[in-house]
Amino acid sequence: MAIMEQQNDLEYTEQKDLALTTGARLGILSVPYAAAQGGWLSLIVLIGIGFICFYTAILVQRCIDSDEGIKTYPDIGMKAFGPRGKVFTAFMLYMELYLLATELLISLGDNMEKLVPKNDFNIGALRISSKTVYVLLGAIIILPTTWLQSLKLLSYLSFTGVLSFSVAILSVLWTSIESVGLHKQGVLLNWGGFCTSIGLYTFCYGGHTVLPTIYGDMKNKRLFPYALVVSFLAAIVCYTLLAIIGYSTYGDNLKSQVTLNLPIEKISSKIAVWMIVMSPIVKYALTITPIAKAIEVHFQMVQRWSILAIRTLIVLSTVLVALFVPFFGSVVALSGSFFSVGISLLLPCTCYLKIFKNSKEWYVELVWIVIIIVVSVIVAIVGTYTSVRQIINAF
Numbered sequence: 001m002a003i004m005e006q007q008n009d010l011e012y013t014e015q016k017d018l019a020l021t022t023g024a025r026l027g028i029l030s031v032p033y034a035a036a037q038g039g040w041l042s043l044i045v046l047i048g049i050g051f052i053c054f055y056t057a058i059l060v061q062r063c064i065d066s067d068e069g070i071k072t073y074p075d076i077g078m079k080a081f082g083p084r085g086k087v088f089t090a091f092m093l094y095m096e097l098y099l100l101a102t103e104l105l106i107s108l109g110d111n112m113e114k115l116v117p118k119n120d121f122n123i124g125a126l127r128i129s130s131k132t133v134y135v136l137l138g139a140i141i142i143l144p145t146t147w148l149q150s151l152k153l154l155s156y157l158s159f160t161g162v163l164s165f166s167v168a169i170l171s172v173l174w175t176s177i178e179s180v181g182l183h184k185q186g187v188l189l190n191w192g193g194f195c196t197s198i199g200l201y202t203f204c205y206g207g208h209t210v211l212p213t214i215y216g217d218m219k220n221k222r223l224f225p226y227a228l229v230v231s232f233l234a235a236i237v238c239y240t241l242l243a244i245i246g247y248s249t250y251g252d253n254l255k256s257q258v259t260l261n262l263p264i265e266k267i268s269s270k271i272a273v274w275m276i277v278m279s280p281i282v283k284y285a286l287t288i289t290p291i292a293k294a295i296e297v298h299f300q301m302v303q304r305w306s307i308l309a310i311r312t313l314i315v316l317s318t319v320l321v322a323l324f325v326p327f328f329g330s331v332v333a334l335s336g337s338f339f340s341v342g343i344s345l346l347l348p349c350t351c352y353l354k355i356f357k358n359s360k361e362w363y364v365e366l367v368w369i370v371i372i373i374v375v376s377v378i379v380a381i382v383g384t385y386t387s388v389r390q391i392i393n394a395f
Contacts, residue, residue: 026103027204028169029257029276030332031239032246036254038197039189043243046201050236052372053205056348057228059369060211063348066355071216073209073343080351089347093209094291096339098318101287103331104280105322107257109135111276114260132323138280139319145285146292146311168259168279169238171272173245175262185251196333196390199383203336204239205232208344256329288314330390337383345376 035042063076070076077089112134121128215224246254250261259276262269292311301307325331349369 026100026107026257026279027200027206027332027336028239028242029107029259030200030329031204031243032250032258033254033256033329034197034200035243035247036186036250036252037190037193037200039187039194040247041189042194042197042201043240045198046239046243047236049198049201050205050232050239053202053208053344054228054232056345056372057208057211057232058225059348059352060208061215061224061228063351063355064212064215070212072212075212076351076355077347080354085351089343090294092339092342092347094294096206096209096335096343097287097291099331099335099339101284101314102318102321102325103328103335104284104287105135105138105318106326106328106331108138108277108280109322109326110257110328111259111273112138114262114264115270115273115277131326135319135322135326139315142281142284143312143315145281146288146315147308148285168272168275169242171268171275172258172262173242175266175268175272177245177249186247187252195337195379195383195386196329198379199333199335199337199340199387200329201239201336202340202344202379203332205235206336206340206344208348256327256332288318325391327391327394330387330394334384334387334391337387338380341376341380341383345372346380349373349376 031046034046038045060073060076063079064070067075067079070079073093074086074090077085077087079085081088109131113131116130116134118130118133121130121133214227215221218224218227242258246258246261250258253261255261257276259269259273262272264270264273288311292307292314295301295310296307301310349372353366353369
């Protein structure tokens with residue numbers, strides 16, 4: 001429990017910076033692939049999940065307003081279910097960040113292999129794939145950035161990542177339309193990949209963990225719902241547009257990241273892929289910093305060597321996971337089906353019902369909230385099973 005009791009100020013500072021990272025999540029690269037997995041009708045689910053996540057964001061705001069002491073997302077779990085609720089909420093948050101760090105490394109390896117396709121490297125009798133080499137080189141470059149203690153410097157790095165990611169998405173759209181062209185292709189509905197598409201879509205709308213920090217920093221808190229409307233509408237339009245263009249262009253041949261489908265001989269394609277390669281390098285450190293800080297606080301690590309050691313071990317562990325489970329689409333779908341569904345759908349609903357259990361004003365919403373909970377549980381179970389099965393079958 002020490003980790004939960006000592007960490008409020010720590011999380012409050014770090015999650016301000018994490019907002020920058022969450023705003024440009026890698027999931028957007030998989031939106032066209034998700035459309036290909038579920039078919040054209042799955043776009044209705046993409047839009048629907050966006051509106052449901054907007055509603056659960058409003059529930060998060062109401063939970064925050066119930067207690068002035070709520071400053072972070074785990075505080076909501078504490079308010080609703082006590083210390084165990086806070087521990088569980090924090091665990092979900094840190095595991096989502098850990099998988100995100102792993103996905104950054106997988107993405108780096110995939111896109112470097114696209115840029116510089118090489119045969120396997122031979123070291124004596126040992127044969128190493130080019131993707132493995134790129135992941136290892138990327139980790140070596142990233143490692144020193146994880147040793148930085150200045151969160152302000154890390155936030156600057158993350159902002160650079162947001163800019164590079166934005167340039168990459170614009171380049172993807174330009175290349176797909178100008179160089180490849182739109183074609184009427186794809187299936188209307190694919191039940192076989194529908195659960196995968198739901199997990200991928202849900203991952204894209206993750207970000208509820210930073211809402212308490214953003215809400216706390218707003219001078220005029222009455223504008224928060226309007227800010228949510230603008231943010232979610234922009235996200236829905238952006239994701240839907242990219243899904244339509246990507247699926248119309250590449251059809252069922254879409255890979256887990258749309259950048260891997262780009263014709264690499266085009267300048268715009270090279271720009272897009274290079275920007276995606278840069279993103280993990282500048283965003284990775286900020287992604288794992290909350291995990292590292294939590295461990296350091298829990299074990300009261302103050303010596304410099306111990307701090308460097310724990311951060312190095314975290315990097316090594318994510319490298320191992322990225323090398324042994326190098327399937328970007330399946331890992332993102334797993335994260336979306338289990339952790340994003342839990343954080344963005346289940347926790348807001350259950351915490352809201354628990355905190356306001358004695359209120360007589362929310363009974364009108366009860367049926368709607370229960371429906372969200374039931375559907376979310378089904379999606380989490382089926383989506384997680386499907387993603388794990390895909391990972392196992394890929395070996």
